[in-house]
Amino acid sequence: MLEVKRFYSAPRAFAALILIFICQAASFESGATDMQGDSNRFYFGRFSFQVPTTGDGTWSSYKIAQNKIQFISKNGKKDIENLVKGAIERINKLHKSGYPAYDQTVSLEGGGAIVVSKSNKYNFDIYYLTSKNTLYRQQVESVSLTGFEKSVQITRDINANIHFRNPTTPPPDSTFAIEAGYLQIPLNKYPEQVSIGLPITTLPGIHIIFDTRIIGKPEPGLIARYEERTSGGMTKLLKKVLSSSTLMRKRKVTITDLPFEELLVKTTAEGRVLYSFRLEYAGTPGKSLEPYTVIELSTLEKGKSFSSDEEALEFWGRLVGSIERI
Known part of the structure; x- marks a missing residue:
């Protein structure tokens, strides 16, 4: 409803990053990927980024005032x-x-x-x-x-x-991009939220998730949650998953002047390599231009994927390097 409290609390979106691999044990093709294919820039909420996809099959949800x-x-x-x-x-x-x-x-x-x-x-x-x-x-x-x-x-x-707004045209600075348009609403006035599911048409075995929202109260960061869940008393199931998983990278990184955290994990399931990469910013309470933000790359059940760790890291690096604030 339009009259309720103004801002969201950031969800515990990272329930258990490693456990996602349990649901990804089905097959997918591996092989050389068209990493040099044309990339397109997409505008979602307060951010934009560039990926080699047509945008076909994109799922999107834009919310203003909840x-x-x-x-x-x-x-x-x-x-x-x-x-x-x-x-x-x-x-x-x-x-x-x-x-x-x-x-x-x-x-x-x-x-x-x-x-x-x-x-x-x-x-x-x-x-x-x-x-x-x-x-x-x-x-x-x-x-x-x-x-x-x-x-x-x-x-x-x-x-x-x-x-x-033409979908290929950038919206004006400090506006909120929506499908085929934008909102030029005052900053910090209304709750804002974007949720995107973006298939990569040049790599059908890879999927991008993007989520951003104004928060009322920040929660523990990505790295802190990961370290908490992978230390101390772990369940047998989590121990089993971790035994076949490799932490490729864990770091803090500044992007668009915001302090993001990055966690890159790969695992092997039924002889196949599966990737789950996540970049997250905890958000600044009540700030339209500093919302809770997460972008995640994951391997799907089927379709061509990366042929090597180097190729996966190169793709991810270009994606992260293309992120801009509107």
């Missing part, structure tokens, strides 16, 4: 009328089964709209229409009766600051 913003149309002016009409019809149909009733439609500057339903709380079905005719949707649930005006104002603020 609610997902989804790109839905390049022909917004044509589509929005039917979408708003359909939302109202859906609310009326569900109301017959005891769900909230349709309350009103609030117009937004530029042609967007908020379809409001109400019971003991409000629900918003929001449509943002940019000046370049792209359309986004955001759903907000459980807005308190007293928080209605404030939530509408937040929606108007987002609406006034959402803009179209």
Whole structure:
């Protein structure tokens, strides 16, 4: 809901890095990789990086004020009328089964709209229409009766600051990149979150995960968590996994003037070499330009992968070296 607390606490995303290998024991091809293939730059939230992939099959989630913003149309002016009409019809149909009733439609500057339903709380079905005719949707649930005006104002603020962007074009400095657009919202004002799953089309056996969010309170760093979990009383399962794993690198490194930590691990499962590389910044509480950030490379169950440690490290080095803040 739009009126709740402003920032997230960083999750314990590193539950047990080594144990990921247990789920990756299936086969994949090994062989020479096309490491010289063309790379493309991608813009996610407050960061960008470059990888040799087309971007096909990318999974993405962008959240502002704790609610997902989804790109839905390049022909917004044509589509929005039917979408708003359909939302109202859906609310009326569900109301017959005891769900909230349709309350009103609030117009937004530029042609967007908020379809409001109400019971003991409000629900918003929001449509943002940019000046370049792209359309986004955001759903907000459980807005308190007293928080209605404030939530509408937040929606108007987002609406006034959402803009179209060609996906290959960099957004303006200090903005928040979303699919086919960007948000020019004030810094440190709203919770922000991005979660990305990026297949590497030139290396089908490799997958990149990128996650970033504003935090309220930092938690122990990547290296501290790793050292805690690999010392002292370990389970038999973890000991077994560690016996076939090699720590390739563990270090602190400054990237875009932020203190990241890096952990590179490989393991052998059924005679195959599997990689799991992770780069993480713990984040600065409440800071849009210093969010909790993690980028992780892992080996998938199938598909061509790296032919050697040197090739894996070279790929990772170019990826990390390409990271920039927007």
